[in-house]
Amino acid sequence: MKARVFVTLKPGVLDPQGKAIHHALEGLGFSGVQDVRAGKLIELELADGTSDIAIEDMCRKLLANTVIENFRIERLETAA
Amino acid sequence: MKARVFVTLKPGVLDPQGKAIHHALEGLGFSGVQDVRAGKLIELELADGTSDIAIEDMCRKLLANTVIENFRIERLETAA
Numbered sequence: 001m002k003a004r005v006f007v008t009l010k011p012g013v014l015d016p017q018g019k020a021i022h023h024a025l026e027g028l029g030f031s032g033v034q035d036v037r038a039g040k041l042i043e044l045e046l047a048d049g050t051s052d053i054a055i056e057d058m059c060r061k062l063l064a065n066t067v068i069e070n071f072r073i074e075r076l077e078t079a080a
Numbered sequence: 081m082k083a084r085v086f087v088t089l090k091p092g093v094l095d096p097q098g099k100a101i102h103h104a105l106e107g108l109g110f111s112g113v114q115d116v117r118a119g120k121l122i123e124l125e126l127a128d129g130t131s132d133i134a135i136e137d138m139c140r141k142l143l144a145n146t147v148i149e150n151f152r153i154e155r156l157e158t159a160a
Contacts (some may be wrong), residue, residue, distance in 0.1 A: 063101070
């Protein structure tokens with residue numbers, strides 16, 4: 001099965017990468033961009049039957065820094 | 081309106097970051113992880129009425145390197 005983990009900075013945490021992208025978009029002439037936040041997307045190919053709890057555990061222990069980041073898990077195929 | 085852009089490496093492109101995450105997950109004792117691919121998630125806060133074509137243009141010109149990366153756009157709120 002596949003799972004996707006979306007890791008985003010919590011609101012209020014400074015995001016220099018997002019700021020740089022925002023600035024670059026304006027420099028390229030794109031108007032109407034009000035804010036940009038950069039995050040991570042991690043695609044996992046897991047053994048069938050991997051539990052949601054196991055995936056959440058991976059996020060808490062490695063994939064996300066829960067002090068400054070939120071994470072969201074999306075399962076693409078459910079276990080048989 | 082908000083839009084999310086998901087940038088992922090094309091299949092076949094080497095992903096050292098994903099490999100490192102995979103290795104670290106195994107080191108932490110998580111079994112059953114078959115593959116990990118790392119990508120980017122960019123959240124845009126845009127003026128209402130920004131067209132899909134404009135967002136796609138941003139992706140092609142700045143957010144994604146279309147030689148090695150695919151991108152997918154998700155609009156969260158449609159223009160009024």
